[in-house]
């Protein structure tokens with residue numbers, strides 16, 4: 001209990017991509033309380049259990065406070081100066097020996113925007129390598145490629161206000177009640193206030209979302225591709241196409257099919273788009289008559305027709321929402337395209353209450369990874385392959401344009417494969433825990449332990465990733481430094497430094513700057529420690545000028561509880577591509593200006609089977625994901641006693657019928673085996689898994705029970721995002 005008054009300061013929540021506004025209570029140099037910010041347009045004062053306990057995650061007993069370096073196989077304490085010198089020396093040595101593409105930086109959607117900006121400037125503008133990736137590749141890359149292929153521009157056209165206007169919510173494999181709880185409360189609030197609101201949970205497993213929904217429709221894994229096409233079939237057959245909208249604002253495209261799964265190293269794939277007519281699109285859908293896809297999808301024709309009727313009803317405003325269920329998918333880009341197809345055919349897009357809305361998982365997956373562009377192929381507001389974008393970056397960074405390589409190098413899975421092969425020899429990992437999260441983990445863990453590999457890890461607590469590090473740098477966490485996050489609805493939120501970091505802990509931004517300067521790039525990082533975040537923001541926003549991308553100034557961000565871009569003439573843009581709301585549109589009407597002809601693309605994207613399905617040897621589907629109480633790998637939330645007690649360890653969720661057949665009860669030890677590994681963990685047999693037979697679910701937050709030893713590193717060939725939701729396992733009672 002503080003002995004003085006509490007002062008309150010605003011910050012976005014440290015955890016998920018919803019981006020709730022918090023008020024942090026400070027007293028005696030500590031964060032002592034937290035509450036929802038009533039002024040936040042996101043959460044209007046409400047938080048979830050993680051948000052309410054967020055400040056406690058700063059004070060775990062084993063916070064990393066001193067740098068550690070590996071000497072004779074043991075980690076020993078050293079000073080920050082020496083540790084940073086060693087990191088820079090190792091980078092120099094590796095570049096001299098193996099070339100600049102032998103060093104890599106692997107970051108996160110939990111990086112602040114300045115962290116990501118400095119990372120991009122260092123790797124692409126300084127060293128001159130595109131070996132920069134972020135863990136958001138594992139959670140939203142398919143959303144990005146979905147947006148780019150359908151609209152030519154990334155990020156949702158709508159915003160959270162849509163939730164207050166819609167009267168139908170179709171959740172595509174999206175357990176919002178547990179993964180985006182505050183937004184789900186906003187949906188339920190709308191239903192309570194307005195009545196006649198329908199929430200449809202379209203999913204492969206039963207969750208708290210299903211219980212709260214008006215209809216729970218379960219489908220077979222991968223069946224979503226066929227369901228979406230069947231909905232389009234019904235929309236066309238029933239004359240529910242908004243012909244005027246489609247003729248004026250859409251164009252039809254055929255992509256490649258049989259596109260593989262990326263299971264082999266150095267997998268290459270390039271999509272192509274061929275113009276087709278509406279009639280050809282209609283003909284393609286003949287394979288998706290609802291009655292013909294019942295077996296494939298596990299969904300009755302009646303339910304598919306019901307779904308189609310919701311989209312087709314001109315009096316209903318429909319929101320589709322999705323996240324990992326659609327993105328972590330070997331056809332992730334396709335399912336994103338297919339959901340857009342439905343909204344485009346019916347013209348239910350980019351107006352209050354009508355909209356496809358792709359949610360993100362991490363607090364700055366949008367702000368840092370997508371907008372700054374901390375991926376191999378990206379630049380701030382551009383891509384490396386585009387000469388104009390490279391020239392703009394070179395001009396702002398004051399580096400020769402030849403410094404920025406035009407060719408992307410390694411996406412995340414391939415970056416770890418390159419480490420395994422020895423093409424990469426040095427990897428710096430910040431704000432993420434890949435030794436828990438990489439699929440087919442055994443291969444990539446072994447890669448980090450090979451001879452002549454040097455791994456630097458910046459983090460706030462010890463994790464399985466710090467265990468394999470040669471250098472551990474203690475990081476300042478969240479409000480121990482200044483920064484910005486960008487959430488799912490294009491909202492950028494600033495937070496100031498409120499606390500002193502413990503010991504020698506330093507922000508990730510400043511760690512990168514210190515190493516960059518030691519590498520000889522002083523001119524790239526001319527900022528002072530006191531004002532560097534403001535100076536970085538000013539430089540970064542030079543990339544984002546104009547009506548389509550403009551960002552708010554540093555001063556506005558400091559003042560407001562978050563600002564949505566495009567920020568034009570002092571105003572946020574809530575709905576893009578619709579001239580009623582978006583000043584960038586020509587002639588005040590719809591204008592999908594991301595595409596050269598101003599038209600959105602409706603794609604032919606067929607059903608294709610996943611790379612691995614249950615068989616006699618491995619008869620169950622394995623699905624993995626999060627739990628409400630823990631943030632990702634649990635490295636922070638498991639240090640919060642109340643959250644740890646709520647869900648102290650991982651488990652395998654089994655359907656009661658399956659459990660009875662295998663003679664398994666709750667608490668029994670169960671061995672899960674896939675073609676890649678096995679683990680033993682306790683069973684949880686409960687109604688939550690009812691009636692999803694033939695599928696088990698395991699959360700990934702528990703570093704002692706590494707479920708990713710079993711998962712498959714297959715990915716969507718377009719987005720390169722792995723599929724964590726489907727592989728085949730055997731279940732054995734121990």
Ligand code: SF4
Pocket residue numbers: 013014015016017018019020043046047048049050051052180181182183
């Ligand atoms: Fe934080 Fe997400 Fe919970 Fe909001 S919903 S309080 S952003 S974890």
